[in-house]
Amino acid sequence: MIFILLPFVEMFYASLRPLDHLFRSPYQFYSDDLSFWAYREMWNTVPMLPRYIFNSFFLASVTSIITLLFVIPAAYAYARFKFPFKNSSLYILLAINMFSGAVLLIPLYKVLRTFGLLNTYQAMIVPGVAFLIPTSIWLLKSYFEKIPIDLEEAAFVDGASRVQILRHIIAPLSTPGLVVVGIYAFIGSYAQQFLFAITFNQKKEYMPIPSGLYEFIGYTTVKWNEMMAASLVGIAPVLIIFLFLQKYIVAGLTSGAVKN
Amino acid sequence: MAYALIAPAAIYIILIVAWPLLETIRLSFTNSSLAGEDYVGLENYQKMFSSKKFNGIVTRTFVWMFFSVSLKLIIGLIGAVLLNANLKGRSIFRVLVMPPWVVPIAIGMLGWLWLYNGYFGIIAGVGMRTGILDGPFGFLAYKQSAFISTIVADVWVGTPMVTVFFLAAMQGVPRDLYEAAYCDGASRWDRFFKITLPQITPVIITMSLLSAIWTFNSFEIIWILTEGGPRGSTTTLIIDTYKQALGNYKFGRGAARAVVVMILLMLFAGFYLALLARINKKISHG
Numbered sequence: 001m002i003f004i005l006l007p008f009v010e011m012f013y014a015s016l017r018p019l020d021h022l023f024r025s026p027y028q029f030y031s032d033d034l035s036f037w038a039y040r041e042m043w044n045t046v047p048m049l050p051r052y053i054f055n056s057f058f059l060a061s062v063t064s065i066i067t068l069l070f071v072i073p074a075a076y077a078y079a080r081f082k083f084p085f086k087n088s089s090l091y092i093l094l095a096i097n098m099f100s101g102a103v104l105l106i107p108l109y110k111v112l113r114t115f116g117l118l119n120t121y122q123a124m125i126v127p128g129v130a131f132l133i134p135t136s137i138w139l140l141k142s143y144f145e146k147i148p149i150d151l152e153e154a155a156f157v158d159g160a161s162r163v164q165i166l167r168h169i170i171a172p173l174s175t176p177g178l179v180v181v182g183i184y185a186f187i188g189s190y191a192q193q194f195l196f197a198i199t200f201n202q203k204k205e206y207m208p209i210p211s212g213l214y215e216f217i218g219y220t221t222v223k224w225n226e227m228m229a230a231s232l233v234g235i236a237p238v239l240i241i242f243l244f245l246q247k248y249i250v251a252g253l254t255s256g257a258v259k260n
Numbered sequence: 261m262a263y264a265l266i267a268p269a270a271i272y273i274i275l276i277v278a279w280p281l282l283e284t285i286r287l288s289f290t291n292s293s294l295a296g297e298d299y300v301g302l303e304n305y306q307k308m309f310s311s312k313k314f315n316g317i318v319t320r321t322f323v324w325m326f327f328s329v330s331l332k333l334i335i336g337l338i339g340a341v342l343l344n345a346n347l348k349g350r351s352i353f354r355v356l357v358m359p360p361w362v363v364p365i366a367i368g369m370l371g372w373l374w375l376y377n378g379y380f381g382i383i384a385g386v387g388m389r390t391g392i393l394d395g396p397f398g399f400l401a402y403k404q405s406a407f408i409s410t411i412v413a414d415v416w417v418g419t420p421m422v423t424v425f426f427l428a429a430m431q432g433v434p435r436d437l438y439e440a441a442y443c444d445g446a447s448r449w450d451r452f453f454k455i456t457l458p459q460i461t462p463v464i465i466t467m468s469l470l471s472a473i474w475t476f477n478s479f480e481i482i483w484i485l486t487e488g489g490p491r492g493s494t495t496t497l498i499i500d501t502y503k504q505a506l507g508n509y510k511f512g513r514g515a516a517r518a519v520v521v522m523i524l525l526m527l528f529a530g531f532y533l534a535l536l537a538r539i540n541k542k543i544s545h546g
Contacts, residue, residue, distance in 0.1 A: 004357055007371040010382055070272055073265035081262035095529040096277055098473045102498045103518045106505045107283035130276035133269055194366035199506055210366035224374055231367045242362045250424055
């Protein structure tokens with residue numbers, strides 16, 4: 001427990017202390033003038049900070065929306081239809097999850113360079129979506145499977161088309177599932193931004209917060225207190241979303257991988 | 261119909277995942293760089309396997325992986341047992357173990373950079389105050405300590421997930437098994453080793469493989485803390501691949517390493533999927 005929480009506590013503590021208190025060796029456990037000063041000053045030290053935060057949100061939102069657009073029809077097909085290679089293709093999806101981005105970066109880098117897409121938002125969104133699709137399909141499939149098939153058949157008898165069924169029956173009933181998968185995709189893409197950002201992007205305007213935080217490392221000193229403050233600000237949204245929805249997310253993920 | 265619904269996702273994956281995989285294999289037989297490329301046959305592979313450094317990197321990757329995965333599993337198992345016990349406030353603790361898993365790794369590692377700071381960090385501070393250290397000690401500046409430090413940080417990131425999965429498995433163990441054992445007068449210890457452990461063995465095996473795969477792929481943790489240094493002491497296969505390909509823009513050499521990574525991953529994935537299929541069969545047959 002201490003092991004897990006210490007880094008966060010210490011990050012928070014460090015963010016409250018003035019820089020010259022932090023730069024005392026050996027480590028001082030006690031500081032008398034704790035304040036939220038760093039939380040104000042950080043915006044001046046790194047003026048682009050709001051932009052980085054915006055970028056992170058923008059990238060994560062777009063990535064998760066695109067992921068959902070691809071995943072909803074596919075997951076529905078897996079949940080409702082029988083077709084050749086159904087199981088083997090599901091396992092292939094699982095296997096894809098195991099290939100880290102690092103293996104695929106070389107050709108992706110070359111392609112993005114050829115199309116002049118390096119240093120753009122697209123460069124960070126396109127590969128991001130690919131890595132979120134497999135797990136999202138598995139997650140959403142299990143939600144779709146829980147919707148009773150009778151409902152659909154009834155609608156089918158009444159003359160509703162597949163698309164109508166998907167829109168008027170499946171979509172409203174699976175809203176909780178869609179929310180969970182959406183959140184999963186959001187948190188996932190928020191987390192994976194760093195690798196794509198350092199590889200495919202060198203422009204400050206498009207940097208997400210994880211790489212933007214490195215600007216607190218100056219030529220002579222590192223403004224640790226402000227960096228920690230900004231880190232916590234960067235962590236906060238994901239953590240808050242997660243805390244509210246952790247029950248559903250954990251249930252979804254564990255049922256997918258443990259029980260299948 | 262089914263194919264039409266799956267097609268968009270499938271085509272996307274083929275373009276962004278499958279095609280790059282094949283392209284990586286092709287590139288590994290060339291001397292591709294920013295300047296252009298020529299076919300060089302097996303040269304990249306010959307150079308790579310005959311270099312002592314590369315062989316060292318492979319060994320190091322597995323040692324690093326071994327320690328990290330074992331620690332994750334041991335701590336995860338103990339953690340899950342504690343969280344499954346009937347203790348006060350366990351629901352809060354169940355949530356509190358998760359942050360390292362959810363928080364973007366890149367940001368969490370900034371916290372660890374500060375903790376490991378040799379002059380001002382809390383770990384060095386405690387060491388100096390208690391006299392274990394006789395002066396400032398940069399944990400990431402020396403070969404051995406950097407190796408251990410990156411493992412510790414990796415365990416920090418990976419343990420919560422293992423814990424949560426073990427916990428989910430333990431909660432799935434049928435209650436009546438425990439009740440029967442209780443009536444027979446089995447001790448707490450017996451109940452754990454004779455009921456819980458055998459019941460969750462499939463999950464433990466799956467998690468060790470999954471965790472091995474993720475640990476093998478671990479990139480950001482090492483990259484942020486040490487960039488593979490000092491003097492290569494924390495350079496794993498993934499780090500080496502990245503450095504060759506995108507640090508030096510030697511795409512060909514990087515691709516050859518990526519192919520080695522791919523083959524190893526395919527072995528892991530094959531193991532995992534075979535195992536999963538067997539477990540599923542067992543479950544569906546009763």
